[in-house]
Amino acid sequence: xxxxxxxxxxxxxxxxxxxxxxxxxxxxxxxxxxxxxxxxxxxxxxxxxxxxxxxxxxxxxxxxxxxxxxxxx
Amino acid sequence: xxxxxxxxxxxxxxxxxxxxxxxxxxxxxxxxxxxxxxxxxxxxxxxxxxxxxxxxxxxxxxxxxxxxxxxxxxxxxxxxxxxxxxxxxxxxxxxxxxxxxxxxxxxxxxxxxxxxxxxxxxxxxxxxxxxxxxxxxxxxxxxxxxxxxxxxxxxxxxxxxxxxxxxxxxxxxxxxxxxxxxxxxxxxxxxxxxxxxxxxxxxxxxxxxxxxxxxxxxxx
Numbered sequence: 001x002x003x004x005x006x007x008x009x010x011x012x013x014x015x016x017x018x019x020x021x022x023x024x025x026x027x028x029x030x031x032x033x034x035x036x037x038x039x040x041x042x043x044x045x046x047x048x049x050x051x052x053x054x055x056x057x058x059x060x061x062x063x064x065x066x067x068x069x070x071x072x073x
Numbered sequence: 074x075x076x077x078x079x080x081x082x083x084x085x086x087x088x089x090x091x092x093x094x095x096x097x098x099x100x101x102x103x104x105x106x107x108x109x110x111x112x113x114x115x116x117x118x119x120x121x122x123x124x125x126x127x128x129x130x131x132x133x134x135x136x137x138x139x140x141x142x143x144x145x146x147x148x149x150x151x152x153x154x155x156x157x158x159x160x161x162x163x164x165x166x167x168x169x170x171x172x173x174x175x176x177x178x179x180x181x182x183x184x185x186x187x188x189x190x191x192x193x194x195x196x197x198x199x200x201x202x203x204x205x206x207x208x209x210x211x212x213x214x215x216x217x218x219x220x221x222x223x224x225x226x227x228x229x230x231x232x233x234x235x236x237x238x239x240x241x242x243x244x245x246x247x248x249x250x251x252x253x254x255x256x257x258x259x260x261x262x263x264x265x266x267x268x269x270x271x272x273x274x275x276x277x278x279x280x281x282x283x284x285x286x287x288x289x290x291x292x293x
Contacts, residue, residue: 001279002082002269010088020276021265025081027222028258028282029194030238056093 001025011062024061034058036065074125074218075225077132082226082269102141109148114179114187117155121248125220126151194242196255203285204259208234211291212261212283220248223287227279230267231291235280236260243284257285 001007004021008014015021024032036058042050045068052071057063080086097103113123126147127135135143152158157173179187204210214229215221222244238258246254265277 002084004277007089011091020274022277023265023279025224025279025281027224028238028241028284030241030258030260030282 008062011057013063034061036063039065039067041068074128074220075216076128077135078128079225081224097141099141105141105145105148109144110184110188111179112148112152112157114177115175116177117157117175118151119247120192121220121242121244122250123147123151124244125248128220195238196240196242196253198240198255198257202237202257202259204234204237204257204288204290206234206237209291209293210234210259210261210288212287213289215287217245219245221245223283224281226268227261227263227281227283230263231293232261232263232267234259235262238282241284243286245284245286259283259285259288261288 001023004023005015005019008021026032036054039053042053045053053065053068055063055066058065097106109123113120118126127143129150130143130146134146138146149158149163153160153163157175159170162169209231210233211231212223212227212229215223216228236259238260240255241258243254243256246252259282260280261283263279263281264275265273265279266275268279
């Protein structure tokens with residue numbers, strides 16, 4: 001993928017200019033599990049509250065987890 | 074095979090049409106998935122042969138008919154090759170010949186268990202891996218008319234062995250019916266600038282999984 005930052009932008013993900021981007025091309029039968037980056041101010045949250053912050057796209061690397069103040073309970 | 078399915082590193086297809094969570098757009102697609110899995114389970118061909126069948130479609134079809142029509146056309150082609158159906162039967166939607174015996178039949182009651190079990194392709198081999206983590210390797214400049222999982226955008230490029238996944242069924246041999254021929258599988262880390270030129274950030278990388286026969290030590 002020549003321009004991953006632009007592809008992510010097509011998914012609505014705008015990353016800061018200095019973000020390091022690693023593309024993992026699944027060329028064999030090995031599959032990779034994406035662990036979304038933990039949003040700020042989530043240290044006090046329970047497991048089910050944290051689950052609220054993730055979605056399909058954040059688990060495949062095309063979205064960030066939802067920030068706490070934008071989450072719907 | 075160098076073909077239109079090998080899209081890595083191309084930019085000509087425009088932006089991604091982003092969808093939320095649709096698995097099927099039409100009900101017939103569910104049937105195509107079911108028939109494809111059921112016929113795959115008969116053991117008449119293997120996963121890599123079915124991939125090669127999809128890659129062997131007309132390029133204009135491959136790029137235009139959609140995911141499950143690709144599956145259906147490739148399945149029809151395999152059924153014809155293995156004489157499990159005739160062209161006439163496909164065209165008329167009726168069976169005119171005695172059903173042929175297949176190796177295995179996946180019963181509806183077993184589908185959930187079989188899918189849950191999956192089809193692991195990792196294998197034990199007696200020889201050691203040729204490369205170690207950290208080795209600088211070059212992807213060989215291999216061009217084959219047969220099936221391969223070596224994407225063209227990494228051919229002839231230099232990367233570092235990032236991980237060793239163990240030995241896996243080697244698709245290039247498996248797709249030709251030459252047996253599983255397990256080979257060591259490596260995760261190779263490439264600098265984005267090595268693959269796609271400058272200006273690319275020195276901090277951006279692309280990883281791809283490569284079987285041992287795709288690789289050679291780079292003497293740089």
